[in-house]
Amino acid sequence: MNIYDSDAVDGGGKSAAAAEPTAAAGPAPGPSAEGASAKPKKSERTVETAESMAAKQRDISISEFFAKNRHLLGFDSPRKALLTTVKEAIDNALDACEEAAILPELYVELSPVEGETDRYRVVVEDNGPGIVKEQIGKIFGKLLYGSKFHRLRQSRGQQGIGISAAGMYGQLTTGRPMIITTRTGKGRPAFRVEMRIDTLKNQPEILKQEQLDWDRDRGTRVEIELAGKYLKGRQSVDEYLALTAVANPHCEIAYKPPGEDVVIYKRGTTEHPVQPKEILPHPHGIELGVLIKLLKISPSRTVAGALKESFSRVTDKVAEDICAAAKVKPDAKPGTVGVREADALFKAMQAAKVMAPPTDCLVPVGQDLILEGMKKEVDADFFAAITRSPKVYRGNPFCIEVGIGLGGNLPADDLARCMRFANRVPLQFQPGACAITKAVLSVDWRNYGLQQSKGALPTGPVVILVHVASVWVPFTSESKEAIASYDEIVAEMRLGLMECGRKLGIFLNRRKREADELKKRSYIDKYIPQIGIALQNILDLNKQKREEAVTSLKDVLERSRKL
């Protein structure tokens, strides 16, 4: 946690804080005695040498790194910190419920800490499978630990950082430990654990652990006290929960905002979402280095076997073809393959015809549910949505869904609003960094009847929703706020946006035509009677003749208008 003071890091001892930073040339006394950062001398220029620099070089612990860079994890402001903490806890809760085939029921509470300003206690409780006692410490007290990183399967969490980071932020800003309560089933004990992260070692430090009576049969409750700020509106916890309910209709959420009554987001369906399948990497999406490693550790007895076992869509025939093209014997031992041969295999794999990866690893929301969700959240006249068929980037299947809403009570003079989702999680920050924004900006919306200035989002009463589902969403930072602009992903988004855009264009065109028609009709209705009166005067018609003339004129004009 000591993110500034360099002498606290390696040994962590109380050594030599009075020493000046090494200034002279020549070998330094060695890493332990040196590097104590007392107040630096104000006077002369310090000239470092290879030796004096060597004495200052040391390990940086992953927790120290993220503590200092906490904006990378979404903790750059008290307001965002509150949201990120809720978000990370809910990601974990929903993932765990889905893996255990449990319909999720969540309870979320934000309460101001008494006697403090801008401090909150966040509680997130689920009815998930619970956590076995031995794992509690590591899951909540260690960055880069988890089950989702080493597999290819669609889930909300994927890094093994989020919830530990939230606990670390709480501890950094309030000094208070995290409190975890969990139980894995009826008849089993419930545990309550108070813990901290030892940031120098990136290890959990259990302060207190006890068995307790819990009214829940099964589930996990996370409590974190942190420096936060509660506001409503855009980018708030409230917005996040509303959007989460939209994208997860199988989930029930009870939410207690600070000083207000509990709000319930009822589930819209009791059907479980389709369970995403885990897949193997696709041969077209790996790097040479990965192949070398896979061959080295493969349990298969032959190269062909190793290829078949390690990759999706590699059949006996494909494996043999690859070996033949690479001039590597298919029955060679995988462990004996050298770098040069592996390189040949790698190139042969890229050139080989291989089926696209299986896509049952992806569970898009579906265009009907997107339409429904948008109608709940957005007050518009026109809606369109599409789910594209899956594509692949770097060997990872992904699927794009797009929705558009227009008109109604949406503000007509503002820039379009973008609603961004990744694996059903709403993205509320860093729109400028996101591939979704890039794709929306790259489409010429004037083709579809909207106004748009160069380099800007379209203007008008429009909401654009994009959802990316993938076994591995490439986020631009650990805070998972924006999606990296891989070409394949941006291209696919563009296609989805244009497909929806065309539907929008057809609607706007029709509406314009109808408006024109209405205008013309109103001209006819307005002026023909006047012409009738004029004709009556000029030709000295009686009332009946006049009306006949008016009717036949109207007929003629209607007919000519329809042509």
Add this chain to the structure above:
Amino acid sequence: MNIYDSDAVDGGGKSAAAAEPTAAAGPAPGPSAEGASAKPKKSERTVETAESMAAKQRDISISEFFAKNRHLLGFDSPRKALLTTVKEAIDNALDACEEAAILPELYVELSPVEGETDRYRVVVEDNGPGIVKEQIGKIFGKLLYGSKFHRLRQSRGQQGIGISAAGMYGQLTTGRPMIITTRTGKGRPAFRVEMRIDTLKNQPEILKQEQLDWDRDRGTRVEIELAGKYLKGRQSVDEYLALTAVANPHCEIAYKPPGEDVVIYKRGTTEHPVQPKEILPHPHGIELGVLIKLLKISPSRTVAGALKESFSRVTDKVAEDICAAAKVKPDAKPGTVGVREADALFKAMQAAKVMAPPTDCLVPVGQDLILEGMKKEVDADFFAAITRSPKVYRGNPFCIEVGIGLGGNLPADDLARCMRFANRVPLQFQPGACAITKAVLSVDWRNYGLQQSKGALPTGPVVILVHVASVWVPFTSESKEAIASYDEIVAEMRLGLMECGRKLGIFLNRRKREADELKKRSYIDKYIPQIGIALQNILDLNKQKREEAVTSLKDVLERSRKL
């Protein structure tokens, strides 16, 4: 390096790849036998339990994490990978030269690898202080290792990730090791080391190490072979080096692009840049957790002493005031301070009047050099630049510099071009994610005579340069391509931009006035003689009288125009 296969991670053994993923409830046999990810079953829904999930949870090595997330480090495409590799090597070279007070001379070479497509060998060589033999492995073969993280001082590198990540990317895409050659001075041996990163352990693996004759007395040479793509234009290595030369006029660069002659960027000055000072953290910029840790490990015998020793601008008086306000005895032992007392101290520190942090830790480029640099790089008529006085975010001093160029041969119909720099390093990617872009977008440039649509950059022949110098630049990701939007930083940028904008506005106003005047003059010149002829005809004047009339008319009009 095995970034996909989950069974290769913990034990790394050849165990049980034929097993199906655990599907049933009940305790799993344990982490070793389980988690082998063979082809997943296609059929039924898998239902996980706390126990089966526990068996899948494991450590994620920092190198694995970054290998899978290589876009976080700037390696998302072959083109960017080439640039990032050059950039990381140059950051290190320039930092080392400056610390050792050596005027940097760099040699950069990109050469295509024979017999391969889209593979390059990158060579970056410097005349810096060199690296002691024992440190070579760690510096280049370990992520999160270095001297710059644990100090507050302006430098290009700060994370201890960059160059090792470049080596890791090379190894991942080509299977080839990095080659480092280094020597710490005349009369000392030069070493050549071939090495890789063991990504599972995040440790260097030395393949070959030898002494050699080197024609250089002192310096370091880095060679990395990688999958890359060489293109010219925006976001290229060429652009990066040109911009680097602009922001580092004391540096000489020889650059050999693929298949072309060497280009030399001569140094513009032989003066060393002012050396930035290292500072202690400021009491207004730390978190409670950091204070607790500092007190725990402080070598001081009293709390007051610990405050004074650990923070900048804390005098005896300030330390005593803080203790008094917090009701903590100033002569208490720092190690005995509890969380509650620390919290009181922390709040007292935030409330205390403390001088702003010293700013000699910052070395801005300076407005004259920015003007000069822009004039070299940008073909414009008008230039303005300013260096703002230093400010503070999260306790870290920072300084904003802004330059604007307008007119000349800049394209008149395009959006403005933004040139972004952080600690003298050009930022070429992710403009949308960057606080600089956010600040530029937030200014109403129409106030200064430019065109601008809602939500877009201004349009016109304009270049806007922003440089952020800080002891700790908060980047939005490890690739250091964009600056995080801390409020204090964005606000300060806005002020700088508006200050330059006003100069621009004055220039554009004057130009407009002059143009109007010219137009009026040309009217006078054109029409007055005609009026003279008309008067001559009407009043029957002779030629002389006519000319007198014309002259006096011109006088009258000029005078009225000037009023």
